[in-house]
Amino acid sequence: MAASAQITLRKKPNRLGQYPLAIRITKNRRSTYKHIGPHINIEDWDDSNKKVRVSHPDSDRLNKLIQTKVDEANKALVNLQIKNKDATAIYIKKEIYKTSTTPGFFEFAKEHLEELEILEKHNRLSSENAYVGYIQKFHKSKQLSFEEIDERFIKKLKIFLVKKHSLSPTSVMNVLVFIRLLYNKAIKDGITRKKFYPFGSGKVKIKFPETEKIGLNAEEILRLEALSDLSHNEFHSRNIWLFCFYFAGIRVSDALRIRWSDIKDGRLYYTMGKNLKLLSLKIPDKVNCILEYYQRDKRHMDDFIFPELKKADIKNSKDIFNKIKTGNKKFNEHLKSLAKKAVIEKKLTMHIARHSFGNIAGDSIHPLMLQKLYRHTDLKTTINYQSNFIHKEADDALKAVINF
Known part of the structure; x- marks a missing residue:
């Protein structure tokens, strides 16, 4: 029987409950597997067509990777068959994925x-x-x-x-x-x-230093909102910053990807690019004012709300990445002048919108709700992040000791 190679979803999940994609190599009804890296939820796998369903936010990219890996395996398999070296599934796997020299x-x-x-x-x-x-x-x-x-x-x-x-x-x-x-x-x-292995106990330990996360306070944001006589670029940059802040500090890369079709029944539905988490939030009144300004440039429902990606090659992810990167750089430049006009001494950048939401939220919102707003996978991540902005207990404790 001729050997074959095809993609499959293995049935052993990781700790997040996701399943690994693997190349299955079969010979004489015996199979062995070579994982190709990504893990997905089982409901996102179309076993009949051997591909990732469109329900997965990264389906196009994953299916492209699958096709590449399957083509590589089949090409190698043909070469082995020509040389009569396709004896067993395990032997075939070793031959396909071995290298002439151990890669450095x-x-x-x-x-x-x-x-x-x-x-x-x-x-x-x-x-x-x-x-x-x-x-x-x-x-x-x-x-x-x-x-x-x-x-x-x-x-x-x-x-x-x-x-x-x-x-x-x-x-x-x-x-x-x-x-x-x-x-x-x-x-x-x-x-x-x-x-x-050089890492671990008694060896090299990777320990990140504590970083200072400082966000704007409510008074500073009110001053930013109240600014007038702004240039077009300053006005646009402030709109983008406030849009991100009003939606619990979403990242600028996510904000620029939002389309008019993502707004339904007064709510925003979007997928975070960093961890592919889905989020639905009611649109605040302050955001509606921003949306009204950009309505005049709306071409169709699937159009981007903000202009940065309107001329991007949607099929070219690298072009989208570069335009977002360029846009973010320009926003940060204009935010410098906005900070001066609003008399804000803190460094004002697009990323500070996320810190500002955390700063104002403080400990007044339950960590589980903040986890939902931030779309963190682990509650510990939320608690560690939010600890940067919770100072009341420490301030009260200090006051209790020295106030004599």
Whole structure:
């Protein structure tokens, strides 16, 4: 019987209840599997057509990845059949996914970046491509085995990143997290062994420094709302910032993707780009005022509300990513002048809209409701984030001790 390769959804879920996509290689009614990375909910899988349903927000990208992986497997399978090397399913899997030489760190990183590009994860691709560049500059060679990345290597790399590139402690930790991610994948794929792993107890520990999250207070936002005599760019940038704030601090990348068709029965329905969480919120009156301003440029129901993506190539995710990135940069420039006019001494950026919502919410909203508004997967994430803006108990405690 001829061997075959096709995509399937494995039946063992991860801790989030999602199931892994895998290439199933079958020979003589015996099968073995090679996971391709992504996990999805079982209701998003169309087993009859062997593809991700359109109900999944990333269906197009995932189906493109599936097609690429299946084509690669079938091409390799044909080559093995020509050479009469398709003996058993397990042997075929080893032959298809083995490499002539064990890939080093940079070869493995290249495969990882290519996968991100296929999945159209351009934000991560941009960041992690930069991390690879930093590591190459430090190592001064394109040949680097995983075994060479030991505790001493990482210690010297950290010093290099600070002295030569002036990276912040948080950025340095992000580089280490990237190395750890690839190391774990390499161990799983049998490229290196666990005994060489440089992270964990008694070895390199990745600990992010506490970062200061400061948002505007209610008085400062009222001053921002009350500004008049603004230029067109200032007015537009303020609208975008307030729109994000009014909707619990949604990210600018999500706000710019919102279309008129996402508004139904006085509610906004949208999917967060970062974690693909769905959210439905009633449109506040203040947002209706903003929407009225952009109604004049509405071309059809599926048109974008804001102008940044109106001329984008919708089928080109990289073009969308670049236009959002450019728009965000321009907004932040105009927000500087808005901060001066509103007499706001804090650094005013698009991301501060999220912090400002958290700052005003403080501890007056239950963490479970905040988790729903922020669309965090884990309640711990919400509690840790919101702890940056809860000061009353500590202030009262301090006052109780020194007020004598």
